[in-house]
Amino acid sequence: MGSTDFLPPGAAPDWTIPQEWASYTGEEHEMWDRLFARQAEMLPTRVVPAFMEGLDVLRMSKPGIPDFEELNERLHRATGWQIVAVPGLVPDEIFFEHLANRRFVAGRFIRPAEQLDYLQEPDIFHDVLGHVPLLVHPVFADYMQAYGQGGLRAAKLGMIEALARLYWYTVEFGLVRDGDDLKLYGAGIVSSYGESLFALDDPSPNRIGFDLERVMRSRYRIDDYQQSYFVIESFEDLLRQTRDVDLGPIYERVRELEPIEVGALLPTDRVFHAGTQGYARANGVTS
Template identity: 70%
Template sequence: MAEAQNERPSGTAADWTIPQDWARYTAVEHATWDKLFARQSAMLPSRVAPEFIAGLDILRLSRPGIPDFAELSERLMAATGWQVVAVPGLVPEDVFFDHLANRRFVAGRFIRTPEQLDYLQEPDIFHDVFGHVPLLANPVFADYMQAYGQGGQRAAGMGMIDKLARLYWYTVEFGLIRSDAGLRLYGAGIVSSYGESVFALDDPSPNRLGFDLKRLMRTKYRIDDYQQNYFVIDSFKDLLRQTLETDFGPLYEALEEEPDIEIETILPTDKVYTRGTQAYFRDRGTPGNV
């Protein structure tokens, strides 16, 4: 989750949505989507959670060109009761949580330029739709996203958004999942990035640690580069179960009493899949922690 503007732009609805205006996309923009899609879909099958691949098929995202949100939402609604709505950019936290709590996923409608294929600071339609939406066709993950939105509404009233944001970051955006075949990707920030799709599983630099809700919510994260830590869940069912069964009130009280954990730290209580060398990050410096 990133910082958003708080003044609603002109031309947006009260909930910050705007028409996607699919007909306005140019041939170059559709070609950019197709190039990004082809590159990711060719390298992900052996790396990504199978639920993601199933979502691509259910939603027919392999069809050429930028998806039309109306058609996409029709298929998604039939699968899990979710829909995709267009917004002008990053939206305020309360708006974001309200949409998630009501099974609406907000997506930017612009797409990066051909010169920006490998990096873009603000999430575009490829990150939002290719990265996030396939897993929303999975009933368990769809329920987790709704639960997160409802939790965000409660956290806002307790002044704990920054702690809860770490849960979103380390699961929805940059999560890994355990499988019989080894670790697999599922976070949208990884699966929509060619470079990080390789780095997150293959590079010796980052730590790969077992998911622990409280520990994760104490842990800082990077906003400017690949991640120094990836947290590994056992399953989507277990992630949803822990989210629904946790009383976040006492958890937030405990978090207020404990210091943040620096990114590269490995605790004695951690389940360690990979003890990273951190070499990549030492070479580049480590600004940008949140």
């Protein structure tokens, strides 16, 4: 999602552009392979099993930056989704429209070596490795489409900010229960070597049971590791709590209440782990 409304040169009215896979350099393919190798080694024991299943279905272990045309053949066969290339962040309503029609927007550029571990604007590694494997899972695929449909409604109600928080704390930085363990599923975590460790192992962040209204009121960071993560019970439960409810009354309550600051815990929270916030304090990023 983004805030700009200026259509970039060469983009179609829906902001899509050709991927131009043949134009990637050897260095760019090597960067993908370097990033992929790090995550492939550490994710299997940390990520929700559906993610690894998606990698297998899409054959994403093949060397080099994936060709969207090839990925789309397998992805569309699985759940009817496809990936479309865009020049960068797109306006909110364009983003929602693509999701509502089972199209996932992905940047075509890959990060330079000096930004190996962190970049603020998502690149192709974040967008494709982070997001696309779970689009093979039928229920998560339905959640993403429902999010797009909900976004179009939220835009008319002036509630995009609340819905953006939902996206942030589920699609980007969500955790899920797996028996007695917590597993990763958010793309912002699974595409980040450091946060893949931090989100599950570090004592600093809170790990809180998912509650839709609580999430819609919760501020977040875009410039560092998260101070709180929200834990869903399952993709089925996430879909039930978001698609199969009337969001109107929730929006009205959220509109009248103050946002919840980053890192805060509430008496009503179902707390899996009360974080020390030590990392945030040490790095000067407390709210």
